[in-house]
Amino acid sequence: MTDHDEAAAVRPLTLAWVTRHLEAGERIVRTEALHGGITAEMRRLTIATRDGGTRDLVLRTFVNVEHAEDWLSRETCALALLTGTGVAAPGLVAVDPTAAHCEYPSLLMTHLAGRTVLVDEGVEGRVPLLARQLVAIHAVRPAERPRGYVALTTADTVVVPKGADAAAWAAAIDVIRGPAPPYEGRFLHRDFQPGNVLFDVPPSRPAGVRITGVVDWAATSWGPADLDVAHCSTNLALLHGPAWGLRFAEAYEEAGGVLAAAASERRYWLVRDALASSEEVRWVSQPWREAGRAELTTRVVEERLDAYVTALMDALS
Template structure:
């Protein structure tokens, strides 16, 4: 047995391998919030090894939908240049062959970088990658985007006044030009070697919708990781890389308010990665500052 991988799942994985190959080790990877992510070391039978990554959703109602989206995205991206994503090996979206719904993919080199140091150099690299993602024209469009947060679900910290921001998202969503979306594009899902991106992972939320959804989500994460100004600077970098943004205030405020609902869940993997100062209280304060910055900077957006 391989520690951390169930008997049924291991048998399923090994059915995807060449006859002479065997899984010889497994190592849990950090960063997964909704899924268990494990790196598998495969002996190729000739003295060498290769890596695969197993993602399993445990007791997640949406698992089948998410894994179907991810598998579809990886198939779409397999023949696309400019977007580096894992290669799909196999998927069991309903958990019919594994203990849990699972997806098996190739392992990419590189690591997640969350440090403040070097963020200025990484920003345009992230922006260019996101522009490339939004330029993908799939043969079959993924499902349309869904936003679950509302004006009523925002979790306002004690002493904060977000009423003006909340009023922004009470309005109907503006019209948009549809794009191929990652839906969780942020530093925690991007692998780097130096200043070069070696992979974008976690495509379970792949959707079709406004580019602003991806840009605002990355901006919110950058604001929480590094400070409010970096959220605005990412939007500028995206446009400098050739991306187009419209109705920025609506989408950026919506994503920032949505982040308030999961601050503690977001902060945990960041602290596990070494950013111990990013406590829930710290992120709540940074989010409040970011929302204030968004409202103050509205004159610089394309909205009245």
């Protein structure tokens, strides 16, 4: 077995566990660290098969993560649920949520073709695809509902960026002081954003871009469709500019999605997610820079968040 880089090396107990879940005669011939995740280590494992070919698996490892067992349990349930639904997600191979066999809680799953695309070029074509994919996710009707959504941000935990529009942020914070609006529950990904969506972009025909899969189902929840839409909107605003954050809700409705009827209710969810990002700018922007968006420094992302919150308050007032 060869490692693509030092970070790709699989720990001994975990390696033995993975090996036990391979087919007879198979062996790991290459490992590669996958970058872009925030909470977990990701590795791509190339497996030599008995017929002389290869296949790939993905190993997801939570190292010293407080809620790893809960997240892995939810992801396991989600992957099982999504089998056969038309929503392309990894297939479950094995899971060790309590680290009974591995050094740390781990998940082994099939590898999906495609790659994340975070560049500005072509965003106008990807946004409708993202919207249609999210509508399909929200159409899933699980026999057993996942846990209700969790929104940890409060008016007291929001971090107002330096130099931000004080009046706009004060008004936004007032929005989330009130109770959450009533909603019709939907199956939520809860972290649906470009970093968790894989695309196939033909080099000779960029306009033929298509989504090949959605990954990272650890936060699967039950809640308002508006919350997933708001989360993707915030990420688009920070990645590509506030206008794309505002555009995504429109694209979702154009794709057949249904959002809260009242403008005040839509504003609540959009504002809540934007303010939640204020507490995580540093952690959110780092994997984007590692993926090639070097210009997205913490300060630049803070400025975009400020512009987006201001735009939300102006557009929805």
